[in-house]
Amino acid sequence: MNRILWVSEILLSGLNLFPPISEGLLPKDMIKKILLFLLLISFSIGLDKAGFAKVLGEEEKLILVGTGAFRDGFYDIAEKEFGQFIKDYPSHPNLYEVYYLFGKTLLKKGKWKEAQSAFLKIVQEKKNFEQFDYVLFWLATTELKIEAPGRAKRLLLDLLKLSPKFEWIDYVYLLLGLIDFRSGNLTSSEQYFKKASSLSKRNEILWPSFFWLGILSFRLNRVEDALGYFSKILSERKGPAPFLHKYALYWLGESQVRLGRWEEAKKSYQLFLDRYRNDPLSPEVIWKVGFCQYRLGETKEAIDLFQSFRNQYKYSPLLPHTQFLIGRIYLSQGDYSSSLKEFEPILAKPSEHPLWALSLLSTFWIHAYQGNIEGLSKISQRFQKISSFEEEKIFLQWIQGEMTFAEGRILEALPYYFNVLNTRFREKALFQIGKGYFLENKFRDAITNFDILFLEYPNSKYKEESLFLKGESLLQIGNVKQALECFEQLVNDENKTPWQLFALTQMGTLYTLLEDSPKAEGTFKKILQEFPEHPLTYYALLKLGNLHFRKNNVVEAIHYYSQILKGSRFELRGEAYFLLGEIFYQQGKYEKAFGSFETAVRYLKETSPLFFLTYLEMGNLQRKWGKLEEAKKSYTTVLNQAKDEELKKAASELLHLIEKR
Structure with a gap:
């Protein structure tokens, strides 16, 4: 996952969405208002405090007990009392005040859906409610909790129009910024965060706003601005929350690396390790300390750190990069045999590995330094197969693009590919650009690049994958007809590749959705005929069984489901057993049906609706x-x-x- 998005998810999940207001005090002292209403009842009939509770009606007792329980933090009791009041007194003049308290109680208990319903009741039926702005705010927070950011945003924007001087307006802007950040609307997100930081004097708003402004600046390549925001957070020891300190320190190091300030970055990473040694980010940060040492020419320290890293984190995805850098250091020191030992494991990987060509280039220079003509010849032959060596800079641009792409930094990789479009790398660059746009959900741009590839390289070795990705892109923009044509073109190709299997699977699924049963059945049967050993065959069996089940061809359906049970795809067995149980149930074979259901339970995930x-x-x-x-x-x-x-x-x-x- 993209590093920014990964850390963003951690921070979003850790951010308290609720204002730090004493939960015993609600807007305009609602609890006091309700209690005052009850006291006035007692005064109007001349009762002293001792006699107060004895003469209260059931509805007043429910309100009294519920509000007291809420104020004291006994939310189970509050929920019960308020719920009973709503059920028993739907026409009471204080009904919507109780709905409000009920919603707040449910929020405290983490019952987001139920809280949503309570606040929605007020929004739909009582638009003149005195605290309507607070209702909109809490309803928006429940929408965020149930992963409905679109609805939350609309509510918050309505709140801004209704009450521009709302007590928690800074929270509103912060939440709007977070919503737009997660949806990729970076410009508006930045505006909201700036508004929140300018309006608020609360640390729990001010510092998160600065942090997200730093992240946005980093993503928009305004790295100096990002550096300023992260430094501001770190300069305040008491204001920002501890987790903001931690991640601001990490991103400070990332910003310094982006600017090539290796010494500063090394100090930032080292400080991170001193404070957060057991954090999940620590292995990566340790490696980056070594990388900074390498860039600073501190080769002994870098070697020691990388060797220790290799021994401690044997399964890290950074291990090949560690081997490569150790090899480069040995090469710079003239220790060629040690250098070759580091490059050999990388060269044993497929040539598509991002470090493969760089390692091969490094071994070329080793043989050159050693005067090993035979070795140079062998390396040259291997090298010619993957690139033109006419311009080393072009080649390194290409490798940099491949490395960045392989790390998942797609948008950062694309400029490297554009730089080599007018070289011998053009075919693969067009493919990678199209694939990159697809992975970044820019489907129309992806289609354009794949079409250029097909036009210029009709027999491209990337044709099959490109056709499949083009079909998927067409599906994403809603062009089902052209997507099917694209998949069919791939399927009709003479070469049998896994991409044809994937295309057939998609075609069968689409025909099923389009209720074209004959074509769907023919497509899934083609999978069985042409790819009988592939694991996706069992998926085709399941779909064929479902098609016949819908047509009440139970004999055929049982035939296909039974074949799934004989295979190795255990994740499909649960559904197959369930469907067999349904067939037996319809046939009145209840014992067999029950046995199938019992077996299905053993295979199905306990969280699945099935x-x-x-x-x-x-x-x-x-x-x-x-x-x-x-x-x-x-x-x-x-x-x-x-x-x-x-x-x-x-x-x-x-x-x-x-x-x-």
């Missing part, structure tokens, strides 16, 4: 047989563990039927 649907069917059979206690257990499993609301509703209704007996 897992709980299987339990539902088992419960239905148990109920049919009169095994009501066992049926109740099956339904209860669905009710307590499933996430799907429809499944839970069905289980609840079935339980109710049993309990009515």
Whole structure:
């Protein structure tokens, strides 16, 4: 995953979205207002405080107990009391105030969906609610919690229009900035963060805003600006949260590396290790200390660190890079035999490996320094197969692009490929640019580059993969017809490659969605005929079984499902057993159906909807047989563990039927 996005996810998940306001105090002292309402009732009928509780109506008692429980942090009690009030008194004049408190209680308990419903009730029915701006704010936070950033953004923008002097307006801007950052709208995201930082005097808003402004500046290649933001956070020891200090320090080092300030970067990384030695980022940071030492010419220290890194982190993805840099250091010291030993494991990898060509080039210079003509000849022959050696700078541009691309920094790699478009690397560069645009979800640009590749290199060795990626790009922009034509062109090619299999799989799926059963069936059968040993064959078997199941051709369906059970794709067995159970159920073969469902449960993931649907069917059979206690257990499993609301509703209704007996 992209490093910025990875750290962003950590920070987003760790950021408290709720304002640091005492939870005992709500907007305009709502709890006090409600309690005052209850006191006025007692005064109006002449009661002293001791007699107050004795004469309160049930509704006032529910409010009193609920608000007191909320104020004291007993949220289970508050939820129960407020929920009972809403159920029993739907026409009470304080109904929406209670809905508000109910929503806040559910938020405290992490019941995001239920809280959303409570706040939505006010938004839909009580637009003149006195604290409507706060309702919009809390509803927006629940939308964020349930991963609905689009709805959250609309609510926050409505809040800005409704109440531009809202008490937590700085929070609103911070949340808008985070939403736009995650959706890739960097310009508007930056504006929101700047607005938040200019308006707020609260540390929990100010410092996260500075941090995200630093990340945005880094992503937009305004590295000096990024450096300023991260330095500002680190200069304040008490204000920013500890996790902001940690990640600001990491990105300070990254910014200094981007600017070539190796000594400063080394100090930043070393400080990170001194403070956060056990952090998951530590192995990468250790390696970067060594890289800075290498760039500073501190070869002894770099060698020692890289050797230690290699021994300690034997499965790190940075291991080939470690070997390469150790080899380069030995080469610079004239220790050619040691240098060759470091490059040999890299050269044993496929030639597509990002460090392969650089290692080969390094061994070329080793043989040149040693005067080994035979070795030079062999290296030259290998080298000519992968590139023109007319201009070393062009070649290194190419290698830099490959390395950056392989590390997942796609947008940073693209300029390198553009730089070599007018060289012998043009064919592969066009392919990599198209693939890069595809990976970055720029599908129209990807299609354009693939079309140029096909026009200029009709027999390109990248043709099959390019055709598949073009088809996928067409699907992403909604052009199903052209996508199918693209996949069909790939399938009709004489060469049998895995890309044809992938294209057939997509075609079969699309024909199924288009309800063209004959074409879907023909496509999946072609997979069985042409790729009988490939694991995707079992996926085709499942789809064929489903097609026949829908047409009520149960014999054919059973035939295909049974073949899945004989294979090695265990992740498909659960679905196959479930579908066999459904067939047996429809045929009235209840014992066989139940046996299939029981077996399906062993293979299905416990978080999948199909897992709980299987339990539902088992419960239905148990109920049919009169095994009501066992049926109740099956339904209860669905009710307590499933996430799907429809499944839970069905289980609840079935339980109710049993309990009515």
